[in-house]
Amino acid sequence: MPEGPSIVILKEELALFKGKKVIEATGYAKADLTRLKGKKITAIKSWGKHLLICFKTCTVRIHLLLFGTYRINERKASNPTLRLSFDKDELNFYTCAVKIIDEPPDEVYDWEVDLLSDQWNPDKVLKLLKKVPDMLLCDALLNQDIFAGAGNIIKNEVLFRTHLHPLSKVGKLPLKKKKELIQEARQYSFDFLEWKKAYVLKKHWLAHTRKTCPRCHIPFIKAYLGMTQRRSFFCNNCQILYE
DNA sequence: ATACATGTTGGAGC
DNA sequence: GGCTCCAACATGTA
Numbered sequence: 509m510p511e512g513p514s515i516v517i518l519k520e521e522l523a524l525f526k527g528k529k530v531i532e533a534t535g536y537a538k539a540d541l542t543r544l545k546g547k548k549i550t551a552i553k554s555w556g557k558h559l560l561i562c563f564k565t566c567t568v569r570i571h572l573l574l575f576g577t578y579r580i581n582e583r584k585a586s587n588p589t590l591r592l593s594f595d596k597d598e599l600n601f602y603t604c605a606v607k608i609i610d611e612p613p614d615e616v617y618d619w620e621v622d623l624l625s626d627q628w629n630p631d632k633v634l635k636l637l638k639k640v641p642d643m644l645l646c647d648a649l650l651n652q653d654i655f656a657g658a659g660n661i662i663k664n665e666v667l668f669r670t671h672l673h674p675l676s677k678v679g680k681l682p683l684k685k686k687k688e689l690i691q692e693a694r695q696y697s698f699d700f701l702e703w704k705k706a707y708v709l710k711k712h713w714l715a716h717t718r719k720t721c722p723r724c725h726i727p728f729i730k731a732y733l734g735m736t737q738r739r740s741f742f743c744n745n746c747q748i749l750y751e
Numbered sequence: 752a753t754a755c756a757t758g759t760t761g762g763a764g765c
Numbered sequence: 766g767g768c769t770c771c772a773a774c775a776t777g778t779a
Binding site (some may be wrong): 510514557571572574575576605650659662716738739 | 755
Binding site (some may be wrong): 575576577586588603604605616751 | 774776
């Protein structure tokens with residue numbers, strides 16, 4: 509479900525909830541949900557993989573983690589982590605992390621690193637990358653402070669598209685390659701968004717979960733790499749290792 | 752039935 | 766106090 513583009517889709521689906529007043533907030537989330545009662549939604553935003561339901565005095569931050577789901581005006585069989593009830597509508601979130609933030613989102617979030625934000629800034633990302641020369645690319649692409657919204661699929665696809673080996677070190681890339689990586693992370697995020705909306709995301713995967721390289725037709729390597737030991741699919745032949 | 756996955760965190764243990 | 770590790774998350778699918 510939830511890499512950044514999926515959260516953008518969710519945000520768009522919730523747009524019509526702006527201005528609606530919460531009649532009741534329930535669920536097993538540990539946050540103090542009672543304080544949401546009677547509050548009116550002022551905006552629905554997203555930052556990376558965070559969905560933000562904004563009120564005048566606080567913001568509900570929802571992270572769907574690995575297997576979070578949601579329903580709009582429907583219920584699943586299990587109890588929701590968070591249910592927001594409105595006059596006529598209902599929002600249900602399951603298996604997710606919910607936190608209420610008191611600070612205004614602009615104070616907490618750097619929109620310039622959100623891959624899907626209008627304010628995304630490649631120069632800022634380049635500066636951040638220059639600070640972590642020893643970081644492996646497979647870790648850098650999953651780092652939400654640098655590439656907010658990128659997840660494991662985006663990681664694998666971007667590295668394949670840019671012909672970069674996941675174990676390459678950030679600081680060893682030529683500048684041109686670094687810029688290419690940054691641009692491709694942005695571009696693939698939008699491709700992901702469009703394909704996901706059209707329910708054709710999977711068939712466009714070139715590397716993620718694939719067994720052979722579509723370029724040179726030799727078997728892909730599947731390995732659990734980097735600090736997070738997440739699945740990497742890559743071609744030893746056409747993805748260059750900078751070390 | 753079992754393993755595994757589009758992710759993050761909080762707390763235990765050192 | 767800080768670092769690392771790992772369980773937990775009312776799951777869904779192969």
